[in-house]
Amino acid sequence: MQPTSEVNQRVARISAHLHPPGFQMGENSGLRAANCRAKGGAPGFKVAILGAAGGIGQPLALLMKINPLVSVLHLYDVVNTPGVTADISHMDTGAVVRGFLGPQQLDNALSGMDLVIIPAGVPRKPGMTRDDLFNINAGIVKTLCEGITRCCPNAIVNLISNPVNSTVPIAAEVFKKAGTYDPKRLLGVTMLDVVRANTFVAEVLGLDPREVDVPVVGGHAGVTILPLLSQVKPPSSFTPKEIDYLTDRIQNGGTEVVEAKAGTGSATLSMAYAAVKFADACLRGLRGDSGVVECAFVASPVTELPFFASKVRLGRTGAEEIYPLGPLNEYERAGLEKAKKELAASIEKGVSFIRK
Numbered sequence: 001m002q003p004t005s006e007v008n009q010r011v012a013r014i015s016a017h018l019h020p021p022g023f024q025m026g027e028n029s030g031l032r033a034a035n036c037r038a039k040g041g042a043p044g045f046k047v048a049i050l051g052a053a054g055g056i057g058q059p060l061a062l063l064m065k066i067n068p069l070v071s072v073l074h075l076y077d078v079v080n081t082p083g084v085t086a087d088i089s090h091m092d093t094g095a096v097v098r099g100f101l102g103p104q105q106l107d108n109a110l111s112g113m114d115l116v117i118i119p120a121g122v123p124r125k126p127g128m129t130r131d132d133l134f135n136i137n138a139g140i141v142k143t144l145c146e147g148i149t150r151c152c153p154n155a156i157v158n159l160i161s162n163p164v165n166s167t168v169p170i171a172a173e174v175f176k177k178a179g180t181y182d183p184k185r186l187l188g189v190t191m192l193d194v195v196r197a198n199t200f201v202a203e204v205l206g207l208d209p210r211e212v213d214v215p216v217v218g219g220h221a222g223v224t225i226l227p228l229l230s231q232v233k234p235p236s237s238f239t240p241k242e243i244d245y246l247t248d249r250i251q252n253g254g255t256e257v258v259e260a261k262a263g264t265g266s267a268t269l270s271m272a273y274a275a276v277k278f279a280d281a282c283l284r285g286l287r288g289d290s291g292v293v294e295c296a297f298v299a300s301p302v303t304e305l306p307f308f309a310s311k312v313r314l315g316r317t318g319a320e321e322i323y324p325l326g327p328l329n330e331y332e333r334a335g336l337e338k339a340k341k342e343l344a345a346s347i348e349k350g351v352s353f354i355r356k
């Protein structure tokens with residue numbers, strides 16, 4: 001008779017072989033559902049969502065499962081991924097979905113990923129600024145980015161966790177420390193500012209928002225969110241009152257949602273939409289499509305600051321070209337000075353969190 005410990009070890013070895021870390025639905029049925037006649041899903045990209053069980057994470061996972069460019073979708077969180085994964089995995093779309101729960105499964109969630117989207121971290125409540133989230137979210141972003149350096153250092157990273165103006169510099173420092181930093185592959189997601197700007201400007205102009213394109217530059221908090229209304233497409237003119245109204249509404253769109261949600265969170269549904277719009281652009285760039293241009297907060301030469309949001313061209317290696325701001329009017333030049341002052345402090349705060 002074999003000693004119990006030896007039997008247990010054999011069972012553990014066989015189990016590890018049959019059930020690699022991470023889980024797919026149908027594991028208890030004997031037939032693992034996702035392995036039945038498995039073809040590894042449609043050709044496409046491997047995408048991980050970190051914070052996948054959250055307010056943004058869940059609708060984002062749903063929308064990425066629909067995206068035909070995605071062949072494998074890894075859902076990672078520290079809570080609730082089994083339920084979210086079971087639910088999403090029943091959708092009859094191409095991507096194979098796998099769930100990963102807790103820090104011990106982080107590396108498996110990240111291995112081999114082409115794109116990592118990070119909406120992990122706490123959201124604001126009324127009365128808070130995004131910077132008030134720094135103390136909790138800085139550490140979360142650091143840990144997740146350390147995982148990226150170990151498991152998928154060449155992945156494109158879409159960073160959503162706030163305060164974006166500081167978390168992107170944190171990620172850059174983590175990658176630099178590990179020797180894996182490629183500035184083209186690290187993108188802070190500011191797409192929600194563009195989505196809001198397109199919507200609010202369309203309302204004022206009486207247009208369909210899908211016909212409107214508003215560049216939003218700077219960063220992602222208060223006065224650092226700088227809509228360039230002089231560069232709206234189709235070319236449009238605004239009264240001074242409209243400019244004040246639109247600038248204020250775009251800069252405070254996040255707060256509008258935080259207050260309406262009255263303590264239950266911040267934008268999740270419009271953010272999931274914006275995150276997918278941006279992730280899809282990154283995947284089309286990776287595929288080699290030409291002319292994919294979106295705004296993002298990236299390492300940038302367009303101002304004296306190390307990071308800045310502006311239009312970037314997305315290609316096979318990430319943000320391959322960063323466009324200058326173009327001609328600004330006096331109102332926008334004044335806004336730019338205010339934005340740069342606040343951005344400089346937020347960037348420095350992120351950098352020193354890692355260097356200290």
Ligand SMILES: NC(=O)c1ccc[n+]([C@@H]2O[C@H](COP(=O)([O-])OP(=O)(O)OC[C@H]3O[C@@H](n4cnc5c(N)ncnc54)[C@H](O)[C@@H]3O)[C@@H](O)[C@H]2O)c1
Nearest residue numbers: 051053054055056078119120121122123160161162192271
């Ligand atoms: N960039 C933007 O435009 C934008 C827009 C909206 C929200 N946000 C930010 O996105 C973040 C998430 O917002 P939400 O509404 O989804 O919050 P949420 O609390 O609903 O979800 C966050 C998720 O992160 C998970 N999480 C916490 N620590 C983690 C860790 N160490 N590893 C993995 N997952 C972890 C939580 O378990 C939770 O499921 C917030 O910081 C929010 O401010 C950014």
Ligand SMILES: O=C(O)C[C@H](O)C(=O)O
Nearest residue numbers: 124162253254255266267
């Ligand atoms: O406002 C927030 O705290 C969340 C997000 O940054 C947003 O713009 O909606």
